Amino acid sequence: MDTKTKLISAAEHLFDRHGFTATGMDKLTQAAGMSSRTLYKHAGSKMALITYVLAERHRRFQQRTEVDSVEALFGALEEWVRVEGCRGCLFLRAHGETGGDIPKIADAVLAHKASLYEKIQEIVSLETGGKHNPELAEQILILFEGATAAAVYRGAESITSARIAASVLIQQARA
Structure with a gap:
């Protein structure tokens, strides 16, 4: 693993567990096993x-x-939570901790969320015979975002409930 990859991996773990504000550069250098000079060389800030x-x-x-189905999308979220944990959306936490005031972070959050919405629109279209249905995609x-948030305090079972509700919506749209 190269130095930058090692740094990003260590930082992601700390940011996810402790938050962006609470994770100081000293913790980052210690977790990545590198000097602050090396950290700044590879990260900048x-x-x-x-x-x-x-x-x-x-x-x-x-x-x-x-994936190409709502069932598989929520299955992927269940797998993500199983592997990554139930701490909520790291993108929304980054946005919340920075107040949306850091353009590069705000742009990353918006791009991620736009990409997710586009993926859901694509899946909805596939599942409903090619119909464009922005209301159903929304x-x-x-349901997807809510399940991610609810998993923090209710556990991964909330994703199963959201998956069932999403499947019902898809079935109704097909009818």
């Missing part, structure tokens, strides 16, 4: 490191959600 972490998280999430998105 803490805000730049956050954007690198979000980019890597987005890449992995995109891979996981390369409902599925809300």
